[in-house]
Amino acid sequence: MPDNRKTILLVEDEAIVALAQTNTIEGFGYRVVRSGNGEDAVQQAVADPGISLILMDIDLGAGISGPEAAQQILQQRHVPVVFLTSHSSKPYVDQVKAITRYGYVVKNSGDFVLQEAIEMAYQLFDRYQELQQQDQQLQTERTHFRHLFHNAPLAMMLVDQHNRAQACNSEFTRLFQYREDEIQNRKVSRLIVPESLKEQHVRLAHSVQNQQTVECQTQRQCKDGGLIDVAIYAVPIDLPDRRVVHVAYRDISAQKQAERELESSKRFAERVLDSIPDPVFVKDDQLRFLMVNAAYCRLTGFGRNELIGRTDYDVFAPEEAALFATIDRQVLAGGEQSTNEELITDRTGARKVNWTRKTRVTIAETGQTLLVGVVREITDHTEYRTRHIAARLAHEQQLVQLLLDSSPDYIYIKDTQSRFSRISRSLAELYGLASPEAAIGKSDFDFYPHDSATQYYAAEQNMMQTLEPIIAVEQRQAWANGEEGWVSTTKLPIYDGEGRVSGLFGISRDISAIKAAEQRVGGLLAEKELLLREAYHRIKNDMNLVRSLLSLQATASGNPDTRQALHSSASRISAIAQTYEQVYQSGDLQTVALRPLIDSVVQSLRQLTAVSGCAIHAQSDESTVPSRLSVAIGVIINELVTNAVKHAFGGVARPRIEIDVRRAGADRIRITLQDNGSGFPPPLLEGHSDGFGITIVRALAQQHHGTVAFSNRNGGRVDVLLQVADSPRY
Structure with missing residues (x-):
């Protein structure tokens, strides 16, 4: 029977831990394959396309690390990678964020946290796949647009909201002689608009910027100064981040030349017709007026430009126009000349009786069929008056x-x-x-x-x-x-x-569906932060539990050395727990306010050292430190105070410790501890003798690129300087 479970690659160098994690993950309903090092993980992930998610430890011992393995895998295939590690400090989180953002789970955070992180990673990956498909579709559409734009038979140009040219196609280059690199960010008015038409261009540009589509015929200037008759079609396009205008130019020079010649011929014909005293008209085969003389304009009351291109339905009453159209079609179809008495209503509403002769004429050169009409008014002083009411829907x-x-x-x-x-x-x-x-x-x-x-x-x-x-x-x-x-x-x-x-x-x-999708993505990110905050909270609780167990064991122990060692361990764990408490309570889990951190650690130390009667005073500034550095600060203060209480106050009636923590420049933190005890022994001052606590202090200072200095001034004094930037990652 086929195994339909999703396959997860678990990368963990600790075999027992890997086995336990395998059982847990398989309990979630997934199939698990394991890898013990980074190199093998890369090979498995690349070779097995069935692996749908990778749980990656950060520290994999010898060989490449988890982040390095993840980078190599993601270079060859895209798969969600969730880092499952015991490292919880911000540097590690930042490191893996640069690689992948599908999840970061602290080990032993609980089965629920791990399961939710896996399911969330699958959800994010599915959403990523959807976005990838949408992006591919968008890229395809962009490619199609570019192909259509650059291969269009019309000259085209894209213009920004400031009337500057942004792109043009090859037909634009052919027509106007400008290459695309020559028009970039240049004002269109300075490129192809003749000086005499600049005001017209400004009006057209204003109309387009007001989201009006513009169609017109005008002239534009080539690079060599020549003028071209063009038809312009400009459309505003609103993009997500700006508005552009798509402008198409069609060369109508030949058409305009023909129109000018035709217009010249028409003017000549009109002069001839105007010399005829009787009204005369010429119609095409669609019964549209092509030519009329001055007498026909006087007869109807319409100007020549008002009649040309229109039909009788645009001029006369509907019943009159219908009768005229019937007779006109009969003449065009049969070729027989027609002479009729017709009643018309002119523009003023006056009724006129006319004698009209209509003849079909065929132009031999073009085969075009025309209708020529000659009219003579025969009203004989009889006036037919009425009011003409026209109502037409546009x-x-x-x-x-x-x-x-x-x-x-x-x-x-x-x-x-x-x-x-x-x-x-x-x-x-x-x-x-x-x-x-x-x-x-x-x-x-x-x-x-x-x-x-x-x-x-x-x-x-x-x-x-x-x-x-x-x-x-x-x-x-x-x-x-x-x-x-x-x-x-x-x-x-x-x-x-x-x-x-x-x-x-x-x-x-x-756009409700789009907004809902945006909210779902935001919810997933908020849920991820909540899980991380819960992890910090659980770590703090677990440390407090360990501290309590050590304190109970110390109380029950009869050996003073054992009791002292257990108390010291409990104190160290308490300092770390207090630090995690501050991280958990911080707003962004990345920085910790210095003053609450110091107050919390010192308060815990006062409780642990109350028997000694030592007064502990602390002060700090209002700055913040990275979460990764706060643990080191808490442990260092704990070790220095514990060491002073144990060794510095023999014979001192009122032991006192002063702690000062504050910024020392933009990238350093200074910790100063001053007691009123007997001071440090010479071997310690010379660096030849360190107890366990002092060894911890020196190691943490070195880890954070800092220094430790011991001196005897009115008691013992310790100055610790830690680097804030580029601190090591846990």
Whole structure:
């Protein structure tokens, strides 16, 4: 039967410890393979793709260390590495943080802590895999964009919010003769905008920066000074950290030249037609006016530019236009000339009776079919007057409605009093309305809690007064159905034909899922810190238990030397326990306040030395020290005080010890201990005789790149200098 359990590689050089940890981890439901050194761990991790997590000790004896092995493994494959070690000081934590951040577990912290650390590492790794896939997809999309950008048939350029060019494609280089490195961070107005068109360019740039898409035809200047007719299409793009503008240029020089020639021909034809006293018009096969003479303009009441490109439906009453269109199609289809009496209503509403002759004409060179009409007014002083009322819905409104009906985002338009005039179907469904029309005339006060609606109203009124748009603002949202979530909202003022604010346009996107994902990641990191803090707390409790056991054993012992040794050990453990207590209570587990640390250690020493009658006084400054250095400070003070109480006060009526701990510069800590005893013996001053406690003091000072100095001044004095930066790691 196949083993479907996840496989964990346990790297531990202590065989018995590895065996015990294997049993514990297999009890969690995992399959465990073991390795006793760093080199073998690298080979196994690389060779066995089934290994899905590595529990790595830091100190692996001879050979490479755990962090070195982890680095070699991660260079060849990505796998979560959790460091399982007896080292708990910040230097070790910092060392492994630079390698991997999947976990750091202190040995003997308990099965629950170990199991939670493993499960958390798997969760973080799964999330990392998801992010990697998303990043790969993003990179693929970026590659596609770059390919499309640089190989597009149109000349393209990216411009930043300061109107400086950032990139261009090869077609831009061909058209304007500038290489990409020649345009970098240069003002577009100084590159390709002719001097006579700079004001127009400023207006276009302002429109784009106000999130308006710009389409226009104009001229731009090449590197050699020549002018090119171009069609410009500029679109603002909001990136997470900035706004850029994508500008596309299409060379329309040939088109413009043809248009100029055509325009010249049209002007000539118009002059000829204008010389004819009867109204004349020419239409294409779509029944759009191509040419009209001055007499036809007088007949209809419309100017030439108002007629060209339009149809009878844009000029006459619907029933009149329908009749004209029917006759026009018959002439174009059959080729027979048509002469009809027609009634038209001109622009002023006057009714006129006309005699009209229509003829189909085919252009031999192009095969284009045209309709030519000649009109003669035959009203004979009979006036047909009426009022012409035209009501047509704009095509743009249909497009807007299509957007409102299909967009998943919540889109709305409000008047100057923040009342809804139109909303999207998605927003109507959110509000529980039967149709979007049901929201017309209502406001946020009809759908949201009063406090929220008041806040939205104030922000919208302020925006319409200051004309400053609200762009992609993320905020918590209390939905109309009582649920809460997150939205990204953009609101822009709407202007009427005279430039006055007539309302606002808004769009909101539900980003609750994105925010929930961010909160989950933050929760995992907080849970990791909580586990580490709990580990410090348990270590402190365990040390207090050991201290109590040693004290009980010392009390029960009949041998004075044994009793003294046990009391000394209990004192050392008490100093370490007090240090861990301060680390546990610190805000970030990385630094410890010096004064509470010294007060705690000295208070414990007063209790242990109370029988001797020695007065212990301590003072320190308000600085902080790294957690890794606090243990050394506590042990050094304990050893120096214990040594003084044992050896310094023979025959002294009122023994006293003064302790001073403070910063000595930016990177050192000075510990000074002064007693009023008999002083140190000469062999100790000369460095030839050290007891066990003094040996510990010298070793810790050396470990932290420091010094120890003994002297006899009004008693015994010890000066210990420790380096704060680059202290050794435990």
